[in-house]
Amino acid sequence: MLTAERHQLILSLLADKQTIRLQEIIDHTNASESTIRRDLDTLEKKGKLNRVHGGASAATLTKEEATMSEKSEKFHAEKEAIASFAARFIKGKETIFLDAGSTTNLMIPHLDPSITVVTNGPEHLPMLAERGITTYLIGGFVKPGTRAVIGANAVENLRQYRFDRCFVGVNGITEEDGLTTPDPEEAAIKKNVLAQSLSRYILADHSKFGTRTFTKFGDPEDAILITDASTPTAEKLKSKTEIEVAHP
Structure with missing residues (x-):
């Protein structure tokens, strides 16, 4: 042939x-x-x-996004491995930003109660409160489906904070298009968080590599990428940024 x-x-x-x-x-x-x-x-x-x-x-350009429930069910073991691995980077008494999302939610059981968390994820609040972690929820519009807090008010509220570390979810990562997410308003939150953090981490299971969605919020070299398995796209990106693989 x-x-x-x-x-x-x-x-x-x-x-x-x-x-x-x-x-x-x-x-x-x-x-x-x-x-x-x-x-x-x-x-x-x-x-x-x-x-x-x-x-x-x-190669479809995705503008749709799964709900929080759908995300929680997909690649659960892989996300657990990524979440527990990511939590090891945090030192006691640090201030971190915890992005709304299913993988970041799985970090919470591994967090030290001495830290301070700022988040745009209302879904995180019950577990954070149970662990006695000092928590600030930014205000704004609660997005249906993913339940992330987004919008102009959220961005304005977010600007007052500075973080030792941030842990951010992503919907797509490619060499050409960088870090992407379907919603421009959610992208604005992620972009600001990266700019306001000393150390930055993108949490992405293997399915996110080689996928692109509607809105770019950063480049792969803007953060350490934490994933569960090496992929062709991840291999190409190793020359540009640090990639950590957390095996399930």
């Missing part, structure tokens, strides 16, 4: 299934694994698809 024919077949499979595993492509094309990996690299550079762990996904 000619290279152009393989590329067309791969894109046709993605059009039908949105996500396809490497072995499936090999079975359909009868090509070697190394050949298919080169094909996927080429197609990704052309913006035709996104490389993900073990295969590829269709």
Whole structure:
């Protein structure tokens, strides 16, 4: 099969299934694994698809976002590993920003009660209170679905704070488009938090690498990336930033 024919077949499979595993492509094309990996690299550079762990996904620009409940159920073990690993960076009595999200929520059982937390995640409050952690919730509009606090009031409220460390979620990471999230107002929160923190951490399970969404809020080199598995995109980014892998 000619290279152009393989590329067309791969894109046709993605059009039908949105996500396809490497072995499936090999079975359909009868090509070697190394050949298919080169094909996927080429197609990704052309913006035709996104490389993900073990295969590829269709290159769609996502503006929709899963609810907090949906996020909590997906890749739970991987997020647990990332969360417990991320908490090890925090020193006693520090002030941190804890982004709204399912992975950051899983950090809370691992936090030292001596720290101070500022957050835009109302979902975090019960556990933070149970642990006796001093907590500030920024004010603003509560976003349906993810329940994150966002908007102009939230950004203005946030500007008064400075953080030793921040722990921020992300919906997509690519070499070309950087750190992205579907909602421009939530992106504004994340961008300001990164600027106001001495040490910055992006928490991203492997599915976020090679994916891009609607709004950019930073570059990979702006923070340490904490993930659960190496991916083709993560390997490319190692020359630009520090990547920590927390195995489940």
